[in-house]
């Protein structure tokens with residue numbers, strides 16, 4: 001007797017979720033199991049072609065469904081590659097081979113819908129409708145067959161068994177009906193026929209089932225019931241069908257099934273190319289980023305088919321890094337069946353396809369931007385960061401390809417805008433594209449630097465992503481306009497008259513400014529009269545070169561900022577603010593006091609910039625001292 005084995009902890013949790021699922025789309029178990037069966041047949045067929053196996057006949061590869069009302073079972077049988085004992089154990093006793101299923105970080109949420117949606121639970125979905133599942137499998141080329149069985153998620157058993165041919169038979173013992181759930185419906189032939197049509201119509205092997213039909217007897221008016229072994233699916237791959245005949249629901253179901261996403265795709269790109277290299281491609285832009293998208297676990301790539309024969313999953317050469325979120329497949333008659341992963345990189349045809357696919361994705365995204373702004377913004381909010389990294393990476397090698405896809409928040413429009421929109425609105429004498437960075441749009445909008453530029457009716461791009469400034473720096477120019485950080489360097493927005501006035505003020509207050517400079521000599525490179533401020537008393541600006549935002553991003557890097565690179569700090573004082581007069585008074589009365597004021601103002605400017613202050617206690621003490629003095 002086989003020893004009962006426990007499921008791995010995560011698998012057990014998932015199984016419990018499945019068994020107790022209130023998930024409304026329980027019927028998807030059918031598409032999951034059929035999809036596994038089809039994958040297993042794909043694997044065998046591919047092996048037979050690449051290894052020239054004589055005993056595999058394409059014509060006999062199929063999936064058989066059997067319904068048994070008396071036993072309350074559904075059986076799904078395939079004559080694919082089958083599983084060895086180890087594979088049964090590995091594949092059905094464990095989930096998360098990909099590592100994407102991190103229960104530790106997700107065990108606070110008991111929203112099974114999310115879990116089912118996020119992880120594409122495959123085989124385990126059987127437990128949504130069945131409380132006992134049996135799998136009998138024989139691996140192609142092996143003499144031995146094995147029986148796997150699990151009841152109520154209470155571990156599983158594997159025993160040796162007999163099976164003539166290679167492949168897998170999965171038997172589901174349906175749960176008892178409840179007040180809310182009628183599991184018997186899955187024993188009804190019309191239900192299963194409907195589910196196959198709905199979810200698995202494109203599967204390229206026949207899905208067969210005995211179907212009872214009422215037929216008129218020959219030479220008589222009487223009817224008789226006959227049983228016919230019918231193929232339930234049309235078997236035409238979706239990507240080979242005419243675009244105009246395919247419904248949104250068909251695309252959605254296909255995507256959700258094949259790419260294990262609970263959400264329908266945001267956009268479908270279906271293209272067929274004839275010429276020096278011919279191919280069909282069916283590409284999807286997901287509406288949500290997969291949970292592991294920004295981790296090393298996420299593998300980019302498209303499925304590759306050669307004349308309808310599945311060759312490999314996730315051929316990464318077909319998709320550039322900046323579009324790594326795109327899922328889908330490519331089917332080409334110009335590719336050799338024997339193409340290996342190693343050869344992919346060097347295959348000329350494949351490279352030609354990849355180049356065209358990249359262009360196609362870009363043009364479809366631009367089209368979306370033109371025709372459905374809301375959808376494009378949804379895309380941008382999900383994958384915009386990826387595009388911005390794309391601009392920045394490889395020293396800007398792809399910046400031209402990607403620059404028109406970029407969006408940033410606009411101070412003027414209160415929404416995301418493209419660089420092209422910004423530039424087309426610039427007035428003639430505006431030479432630069434203004435931007436400023438910060439944690440959020442709301443915070444940026446309150447920054448002192450923003451006020452004057454807005455008052456001059458100039459548009460500012462608000463950058464909130466770490467990568468933003470780096471991307472703009474690499475971009476350098478857009479339509480011959482350079483980018484200008486409004487909290488950095490000289491803004492050059494003042495009139496000659498204003499400039500003259502500032503020069504005079506600086507001259508008249510030379511001693512005061514020098515005293516402030518002396519007090520802050522270890523912190524700032526300069527203290528100067530500002531031309532950048534309207535209603536705020538002080539601001540910290542950076543000299544040209546590294547900005548504050550870049551300094552902050554560098555400091556967050558895993559290896560920190562070993563060179564200690566910092567933006568050059570300049571403290572700017574608003575000459576039109578009462579504070580300036582107060583400083584003049586303090587300086588006139590008691591020159592020694594100015595150092596404390598300088599330090600407070602510098603700390604305040606740091607806080608506004610989002611920096612930590614070095615000695616908060618001393619800062620607080622100095623403020624307290626001032627309050628006491630003012631009220632003494």
Ligand SMILES: Nc1ncnc2c1ncn2[C@@H]1O[C@H](COP(=O)(O)OP(=O)(O)OP(=O)(O)O)[C@@H](O)[C@H]1O
Nearest residue numbers: 036037040082083091119120121122123124168260
């Ligand atoms: N009918 C089958 N024949 C052969 N192997 C199978 C069969 N069903 C499942 N397997 C194996 O078990 C593994 C796990 O299946 P499961 O459906 O849980 O996940 P998956 O198919 O890998 O991922 P997903 O369903 O998320 O695509 C499969 O990868 C496959 O190797």
